[in-house]
Amino acid sequence: MGTVSPCGHPGRLRPLLIPAHGFVFEVNQSADNEEGGNRLAMSDFRHALQRRDAVSAAKEVIYHLDMYFGSQMQSTSMPMVEKKPIELLEEFVFQVPKDRGSYPKRLGALQELQLLDILCSYFQEQSKEPARQIMFSALFSPQGNKTDDQRMALLGKLTSMAVAVCQVHVLECAASWLQRSPAVYCVRLAKAVVDDYCGLVPGSIQTLKQIFNVSPRFCCQFITAVAALYNMSTEELLPPHELLETIVSWIFEDPRLILITFLNTPISANLPIGFLDFSPLMGLVRWCVIAPLAYRRKHKAAGVGQVVESQSLYSKLHLSVLQGLMVLQTHLTEKSLYGRLGLLLFEQLVPLVEELGQLCQELNPLNAEQEMEVALDRLAQALQVSMATGALLCTRDDLRTLCARLPHNNLMQLVVSGPVQPPPPPTHPTLTPSFYPHIHTPPLGYPTIPAHAPLPAHPAIPAHPALPAHQALPGHPVQTFIPGMTFPYRPMR
């Protein structure tokens, strides 16, 4: 069938063309004055590749780039992906013609599957994490040109395939990719995966479910992206039931899942605009709060079976989110960041509350008191717990003005008005009893953005932290994290 043996190892591949004087990019990069000769070598290489069929050319390119990146990594600790390799990949993997006049050749579906197989094999067999990362990044980082569509399509398929065959390396790379790519692209990837596994083939959701055990980091990022995708703003943007169930089952199994990215990321800078959050927390809170009303809006007549089922899933999710917040408090306290670093931002809360208010108004004539009550209760609980756990840093005055326009709710009233506070946990030596971050503004000495260099990365999560929440819910066994899943270093671009 294929001309290239799909099970071939990149290392074992005998390239037909190896320049005698070494690899072209090396020379190219090292000295600019030799450009003429290098151009020649480069074009020779391209011509040689052009003569081959698409799949084997792609394979060749990947092989050479792997060697090239490997050599670069030996010379510099943090190699940058330059333009030339990306262009090569665009030409020979994504089939974008570089010469004028030539028509874009499209890979057939079978060839594409071969290519995916080659990529999978490559990532599986490349043992060095940085090499994988740099290759992934060279392949799939959005370049803002018209190749991005092909890039995203291939990435979607590769990820989907990796999910099916449990390719840890690809999934991990994808997780990193999700972290450092603009949210619009992340949403597209999430959509591709959701499309493939939710409903297309009966029962395929089970395949997705098992990923939890393979790459929790990918799961966490995936949830973040999915929450951004299905933001419940319209009726179409409600998460598919199967997906919801999967996500709830993941988080319910271990609420710490939602914190993995946050904990494994150096708190280097504030969140850049247009990227995904560090954690799906905000998105999930939004889901829990908006869901009762959004489903009510979709099914004007309440009482549809699946709605009830979904709602129970949402309350389960809500519980898990609250538990996750509790876990967060432990971590913040351990890192002495309690009260200094908020995971839920006040600015993100504002649109949520506004939307809730609008929905309430919209659904008012529909006798949706029950659903409104649930939504407001959940919001109040989330606010209360997040303030208490230090995930949300704001004053009650701010909250009061924010929530003033919401319909009346007893619980919300309590939360907003305060001040009956449980005594601060004595385990926090950094906080004096007289200091209530929930009530007062944070002291000026603790800016949310530390002025100095990035904080050191979080150490591995302790195997089994004693959590009060878990003690409260003994029925749910606590899932331990696999230590090997930590990501010690993430190259930032």
Add this chain to the structure above:
Amino acid sequence: MIATQPQGASPQISPQELSRQIKSFLSGSDPQLGHKLSPREHARCSLLLLRCLPSARHAVLEHLRSVFHDSVSSFLNERDSQDTHPASSSSSQRRAPPAPTIPGLDEVTQEVQKVLEEFIKLNPRAWAPLISAWSIELMGQLSSKHACRQGMPHSASLNELLQLWMSCGATRVLMDIYTHCLSTMIGSCPDACVDALLDTSVQHSPHFDWVVAHIGNSFPSTIISRVLSCGLKDFCAHSSPAEAPDKRVPKLGSVVGILGHLSSRHGSSIRQEILRMFHESLRPGSKQQRATLPYLLQLAALSPSLLGAVCQDLVDSLKPATLAQLQQHCSTLPREELENMLNLSVHLACQTSAGAPRLLRFLLDTAMPASVITTPGLAVHDSVREACDRIVRLLLLRLQKQVYGRPGGRGASDAQPRAVPFLDAMRSHLPELCAEMLRLERKRHLWLHQLLGLLCVYSSPSCAPEALCILLTMAQNSEELGLAVQLHAVLSSSMQGLAQAAVTRCVAQVHAGALTDKQAFQLLQNLALIVQSEEGGMGRETGIALSEYLSDIGQLLLHSDPGVCEAACLLLCCCALPSSLPPSQLNLLIRSSCHLLFHFMHLRSSAGVSSCSRLLLRLCRVSPIGRKSVLHELVEGSLHEGNAGLFGGYSSTTVGNKLEGAAASLLESNSHLGSTVDFSGSVWSVFHAGVIGSGLKPEEQSRQSGQQEIAENTQSLISLLCGCCAKKGEEGGLPESLDPEAVKTLAVTLTESACPDVTNSELAWPPEEHARTTVQRDLVIYKCFSRNPLLFQLLHLIAQGRPALCYCSVLLRGLLATLLAHWEASRESSVVGSPWHLQASSDLVSCMGEGQLLPPALTNMHEMFSLLAPYEVRLLLLSVWDFVKENGPFPQRFTFQKGAFSRDFTREGDPAKYMGIVYSVLHRNIHRLGLLSGRFQL
């Protein structure tokens, strides 16, 4: 090795197993054992991937594509080998052995079908568009790929093709899959599936038609409405003005193709659907609705069959309320678009064929100015009317362009002239068109006139004569007739011999019996009117043309309807009669018109008589033969038994009665042949009281007309005869103007008809005693005179044309002989007892005197007849006999003097010796006749 997975939920296989499967799928061989996968195993492997690896679905479908390709190829190979094997072994030996068929492929395809249909069932929204597009495209590829294969039915023979493909397992499976997709999605949104169908149809058009036909027949309503709406969507998407118009043709073309297929069986649903779209588009709405109208027009422009299907119903549905809506709708459109639509609709109107008459009626009705009669509720809005007016004018303009702008001229063009369906369709409605035009409604008849002109030019050469013929037949007054003349004027420049052709057609119509009497009458009258009133142009041409059909028109003189006869007569009167008219025709005309003349006299139609007389006069001036013939006919006719009554005569009906009885049984009379005596022709027939065996002769029944009519008829006939006998160039009835030759003809004819027996008919008179040898002939002559008083008038006329009376000598002699016998036998004291004989005697003598057979002195004796006794009359008449016997009535005795013949009795011996008896009778009755004595002086 590869376990068949149970249906239903996705099989849970380990990731390692899955990646092994991927490798084996890609390489086509078993990774563990290394052997090559059979097609069946390979297909199973692909189905497994389809279930477990969603991202591989496109690759799997592509692989399955090759499976189907193989399956179809093997099917066709098998079919070919089956075809060739039984035919002849030698040919199959020469042929390359057919490619080995791959077993089990059918099972694989069915398995694929099962799996795919299951997917579609479980998640139609996701799978149906994908699978339907896949299956339909694959079918397209297969059809195109094998279209040129030997032994394949031609793509035009849809049924054969359909049969072949449906007998192939693989394509049937594909078809089933597609229909499954469609039927699953039919409730929600089949657009995606139908879109795929359209796209593929565009790509693989002729070979793919069987698919469309099959699917269309399975889901007619859906396919029709969806195909239309998909086309509309596509049209909307491409209808931005910047884009070139030809770019949108493919999809529309395929819409048209598909609908064209379905129109044969589901024409009514297509029609309904299009009408529904049309009416919906009139409601205020979105852009899509705004584009519906141009879209539908465009569709109709591309497909004549659609246009035909829709046009009629559409026109019916355009009620005033709808029109108002349409007007409102159109008023919102930009001017340019409106112009385009207008042009397109005019174009479509030109292309309409079946509904053309209806469409035209609708347009004209709508464009007509409102009148008082119109029902207020049904009146259309003024702006609608104006728009329609405009459309009509544009339509006429475009038709004109197409008609006159056709390449080449008539005859010279080698390229087929462009057809204009509208005109083609109107061609058969020519009579209605003409009738409507003749109603002379405002504006309307002008439009129709224009259209008629175009139609005539378009479908020359047959149409124009037909139209003219119809107009001539239908026109009731001069205003209407004017339209025909105008039409001729318009067309004559572009057509030669139009009037000729029209006349030919008219004549043919009349003779074919296609016209009622009334129409024929009208036609002939109109023709006559045109010939008379139009000096130049049409009238002249028509006259010339008519002269070729004289005999045909002449036949109409014998028509059963007197009106027609009279009209034909009038028409013949105004036609030019060529002198070279063949005798046969001339005779025919003469006979017919003579017949007609008497017929009119019977009918007491003086107008008919006069027109007939005119015609006969014209005819007799054509040639000498003509004159002879006319005179002959007239005389014969006037003496004919049936006509005798017209002139105061009697007609014997005995013959009729006898015939009536005899005709009862020919068999009977035959059986009596030997036993009865046949008296006919023997001496028995002389007995005038009756025939023995049949009783007394019935009383002769007079069928006499009134005195006035008799006088009138006689007058007309005599003056006509006078006219006929007149010298050339002289009209009046004066004796000098009579042509002796003509009168001679008259005399001879008269003699022949009054006395058919020609023996003993020399001009010279024998002695009186010899008269007994000719008793029978004389009796016939006598009877003839007694029955036809007209004879005396005729004799008078002949007498005036000297010396013609000589030729009537036989008649005169016969009559005189019978009169002599009568007076001899008479024992009455006064001649007054037998008035007829008295009258006859005096008429005879005066006539002979006038004809100068007797000298004037002798002639005058008739003045005293009434005062004498019978024997005295006999004596006088005997002296007349003696004179004529001595001085034979020969033409050579006459001399030509002063322009006329006359006889000089002074050179013929002494007349005094014949006057003796006259004088003695005079003397005997001197007391009564003294007054007259002066009359007998020599």
